[in-house]
Amino acid sequence: MAITLGEYLIKLLERFDVEHVFGIPGVHTAELYRGLTNSPIRHVTPRHEQGASFAADGYARMSGKPGVCLLITGPGLTNAMTGIGQAYADSIPMLILSGVNATRELGHGRGRLHELPNQNALMSQITAFSHTLTHADDILPVLERAFAVFEGGRPRPVHIEIPLDLMGADASHLALPEQRSTPMRAPCIHPDQGSTFAEMCQAAQRPIILAGGGARGAAEELTRLAEALNAPVVTTTNARGLLGDEHPLALNASPSLYAVRALVEQADLTIAVGTELGQTDYDVYGSGPFQAGGKLVRIDIDPQQLKRNARAELEILSDARAALADVVARVPETGKANPLAEQVPGVRAAAAQGLSPLYARVARCLGTVWNTIPDAVFVGDSTQPVYAGNDLLPIPATGRWFNSATGFGTLGYALPAAIGAKAAAAERPVIAVAGDGGFQFTLTEMAMAAEADLPVSVIVWDNACYLEISNYMKEINVPPVAVDLVSPDFAAIATAYGWNVARVRSEQELIEAIALTQNSGTSTLILGMEFLDEDTGNQDG
Structure with missing residues (x-):
């Protein structure tokens, strides 16, 4: 029985345990959709390809599996690039499958539909790799390379483009593997480094741990090391919740805050696990270069990252879980005295105390939601309520708080990413938090949630302004220009999409x-979150 390459690819995705794909069909991807007709893979359709990439990102963060996008050549791909860029910055696995013009047309500039001069080169800037398929027989090896990145290296997006003449070509000669190849194992710590690391841990009197998104899969091992060393743990936004919200060693505060930075500088050993030590986590407020206290040990799965932002006395190329498990086995389990641990409550x-009154109230309100709805997941945009949560919000577990306010720092993320997260965890309440400006970037994805039956709650902080930018302009003596917004009737739009609308005046009504x-x-x-700001006269957005 004849089968096209597009159909064969969908069957391969099934072998790789893909359950959801996000995209908008077009004439350049129709052959892929032929394969979806009888597939168990669920297709979720956004209203803009940027929504597809944001949703795939949210799905990946919630499920731990790569989010998959099906995108048309040219504009479909460029529309999705913002979301792909956010995933690249945050090390999120994403598989982007796109069309490209027929093999004989590539690079000629003849004005074909959706033609770009070099689509592959464009995508190579925001992916681990971008590959143009030139032979049908290569599709399985290239897909295996993509999953090797997701499983054995720094998990970033991968792009595979398939020329139109290949997508519909006969692939009957290609056999489907009975099962996928053995998953790739990430690099593990060298025994010699393990011994050195353990010696440094045991010699330290004031150790501290910095954990980033690369440590998300090592919560148990990181907790055990922290307890053995009695070391406070500072987490970036992408790692928040690693120790839970009640552990006495969990600071649950941004490493950009002055009090946290001051504590880190007192350390005689700083252990940085799966973190870039980048500006959007460690110097959001322009306080100057972040200074790690004492000797620095870095653990990272990316060899290049070990050489960026800070020089370390010990650089360990390893999966975080493997490295931490190794050192935990070498270090006595009984916690020793550490004066930094005694300072955690004070810090x-x-x-x-350093938060603005508004930020403090927002953090308290979101914390109340968690106390009442303990399995809730918050997905945030770049907006001040999210900045408040990033600064000082205790998170009960990993994967419960993520947003686009770090790294690439895009707007429009919250709603579609929340829908993707809901696709991955249907049983959990998923709550998007957005300002009125960012919400309008992807407002039409309300249709995606309704059509796909993926119900989410969306909190819109509406002040008819890009207030964060307005405030920054004032700080640098630039008269605010182009920051005031005309907001639509959000309630009427939501009703038109079949959504419920709630206007809240208290934390209880929010819950x-x-x-x-x-x-x-x-x-x-x-709507109506301004109750949090009513006694300051300063709304946020």
């Missing part, structure tokens, strides 16, 4: 509005 208090989504199975738009 938390000092960090809280009830979120519960409405779960009880009714219908998405809910939540």
Whole structure:
């Protein structure tokens, strides 16, 4: 029986345990959709390809599996690049499958539909690699290379483009593997380095741990090391929740805050696990270069990252879980005295006192939601309520708080990424948090949630302004220009998409509005959050 390469590729994706794909069909991807007709893979359709890449990102963060996009040549791909860029910056696995013009047309510039001069070169800047398929027989090896990146290296997006003449070509001669190849194992710590690392840990009197997104899969091992060393743990946004929200060693505060930076500088050993030590995590407020206290040990799966931002006395190329498990086995389990651990409550208090009244109220309100709806997941945009959470919000577990306010720092992320997260975890309440400006970037994805029956709650912080930018302009003596917004009737739009609408005036009403989504199975738009700011006269957005 004849089978096209497009159909064969979909069957391969099934072998690789792909369950959801996000995209908008077009004439340059129709052959892929032929393969989806009888496939168990679920297709979710956004209203813009940027929504597809954001949703795939949210799905990947929630499921731990790569988010998959099917994109047309040219504009479909360029529309999705913002979301792909965010995933690249945050080390999120994403598989982008796109069309490209027929093999004989590549590079000629003849004005073919959706033609770009060099689509592959464009995508290579925001992916681990971009590959142009030139032979049907190469599709399995290239797909295996992509999953090798997702499983055995720094998990970033991979792009595979398939010329139109190949996508519909006969692939009957290609056999489907009975099962996929053995998953790739990430690099592990060398025994000699393990011994050195353990010696440094045991010699330290004031150790501290910095954990980034690369440590997300090592919560148990990191906790055990922290307890053995009695070492405080500072987490970036992408690692928040690693120790839970009640562990006495968990600072649950941004390493950009002055009180946290001051604590780190007192350390005689700083252990940095899976973190770039980058500006958007460690110097958001322009306080100057981040200084790690004492000797620095870095653990990272990316050899290049070990050489960026800070020089370390010991550089360990390893999966975080493997490296931490190795050192935990070598270090006595009984925690020793560490004066930094004694300072954790005081540092938390000092960090809280440094927050603006609005930020403090927002963090308290979101914390109340978690206390009442303990399995909730928050997905945030670049907006001040999210910045407040990034600064000082105790997160109960990993994967429960993620947003686009670090790294690439895009707008429009929250709603589609929340829908992707809901596709991965249907049983959890998923709550998007966005300002009125960022929400309008991808507002039409309300249709995606309704059509795919993926109900989410969306909190919109509406002040008719890009207020963060306005405030920054004032700080540098630039008269605010082009920051005031005309907001539409959000409630009317939500109703038109079949959503519930809730206007809240208190934390209790907020909780009830979120519960409405779960009880009714219908998405809910939540407005009226200015109650958090009513006594300052300064709304946020």
